[in-house]
Amino acid sequence: MEKEKILETLKAELKVLIAKNYKDLKPQLEKDFNAFLEASKEKLERWTVLYSSGNLTNEEFEWLLKSQLDLTSLQALQAAGISKIKLNTIKNNIIEMIIKIITDIIILRIK
């Protein structure tokens, strides 16, 4: 239940972030990051558990999240071909947001 809550909060917060800061790219970004969250669901849940139990550090958790984005871009490269791939700088903001949301939820739960 807690895991599902984290993913739902992530989705909602990301929606707000995209609507606020990346208006022009909104439809594509929302689609991309929903797909990202959906494809990464199991891993995100597992990493969140490991992170909250202290088995992964903040840096390790961040490293894994970024590796998941890199894997997603490899999958896209395979599927869509080079011309359609745009490596964006937005990725770091999104990663920071995901980490912040997960950290906040964990801190709230501990309190």
Place this chain on the structure above:
Amino acid sequence: MKPFISKYFIFLLTLLFLLNSCNSTRTALFDQYSYEKTIELKVETANLINKASTPYSCNKQEIENLRLKIEKLIEYEKNKPYNEISFEMWKALNDNERNLLAGFFKDWEQKETESKSFIIESKNQILEAFDLLIQYEIKKDKESKDNLLQIINLKN
């Protein structure tokens, strides 16, 4: 004589069309060497990452040997025609600034040792990237076979 010429003409046209389609998709043919080498490197990588709980300095030689093998394969992939996608995937895997294989080695070097949980999770991520490369190579084989079958079927 005439029907034979027209049949032959249609066959040639279709063949030209197919060759042109192959060109426009710009996909290299399946390569047994790339396929075998990628599997070999995947296994070596997995064994090496398992050692990441021991100091980087103790494994430095082995890491450099693996990196050299990877660089050789990347050079091979780079020079194959219509092979941009495989080449880009290999470059990503070997990019220090990304969080895949080269990024893992960089992290290991900085920390000297890695934690058990991180080794397990990051190894899964890196091996998944190798799997994508292997699957992509296999896909090329299927495409080559399909194209060949189309030509054979048209001939009959």
